[in-house]
Amino acid sequence: MARVVVDTAQWIRRFHPNPDSEVRLVCLPHAGGSASFYYPVSEALRPGVEVLAVQYPGRQDRRAEPCIESVEELANRIVLALKPWTTDKPLALLGHSMGATLAFEVARGLERCGTPAVALFASGRRAPSRYRDDQVHLRDDDGIVAELQVLSGTDSRLLGNEDLLRLVIPVIRADYKAVETYRCEDGATVGCPVTVLVGDSDPKATIEEARAWSEHTTGGFDLQVYPGGHFYLSEHQDEVTGLIAERLAALRG
Numbered sequence: 001m002a003r004v005v006v007d008t009a010q011w012i013r014r015f016h017p018n019p020d021s022e023v024r025l026v027c028l029p030h031a032g033g034s035a036s037f038y039y040p041v042s043e044a045l046r047p048g049v050e051v052l053a054v055q056y057p058g059r060q061d062r063r064a065e066p067c068i069e070s071v072e073e074l075a076n077r078i079v080l081a082l083k084p085w086t087t088d089k090p091l092a093l094l095g096h097s098m099g100a101t102l103a104f105e106v107a108r109g110l111e112r113c114g115t116p117a118v119a120l121f122a123s124g125r126r127a128p129s130r131y132r133d134d135q136v137h138l139r140d141d142d143g144i145v146a147e148l149q150v151l152s153g154t155d156s157r158l159l160g161n162e163d164l165l166r167l168v169i170p171v172i173r174a175d176y177k178a179v180e181t182y183r184c185e186d187g188a189t190v191g192c193p194v195t196v197l198v199g200d201s202d203p204k205a206t207i208e209e210a211r212a213w214s215e216h217t218t219g220g221f222d223l224q225v226y227p228g229g230h231f232y233l234s235e236h237q238d239e240v241t242g243l244i245a246e247r248l249a250a251l252r253g
Contacts, residue, residue: 011081021050028099031175044241067174075105086115100125126209128184137177193220199232
């Protein structure tokens, strides 16, 4: 098998560099999302926590690159990209929606490399072993737009701009293919504590599906439920970042 070479600078965005931070939080976006989604998180958590936001291929400054349609392959590339960031201070992981599933596989990859994450925050996603027969990636463009409208996570200006939609729909389709075809390895767990965050009316994750994350960690587990849907984060950013900062401070202590 050919050796994969990953350019760390392509994959990692540091909006507020801080070499003196005590811990780093690696943030993984949702399907169709980009690193910039986590700019407000980075701003809110500085200076104690330095955020490393992951930029997937196929979007923004990486739009000329082909998308990766496999969670496992994406996770492997991200683990390689994070290697330089694992030597001097602890890493925690935060993923929203598809990013939560991806964060779980990245955490497993880091453990295999001997550099385990200290915490995993899984947002807006059912447990890795809980599947639905979703086939959004097989829909036509109108079907994908309808999915975005249901989730209400996409700027309405984008939904009304046909040219912009044509640019992002292939990315969204590829990301949905990755997460909808993903199958968790039987009995897969991580050793770090897992905190699950979910909206109480999220169409993509019921409370019970979110609670099932407890089966995937040998560390501590906690479930936090917020009012709202799939993108409850937008309305509860202060609460979420406050919780993350508190949990990471407790781990350092």
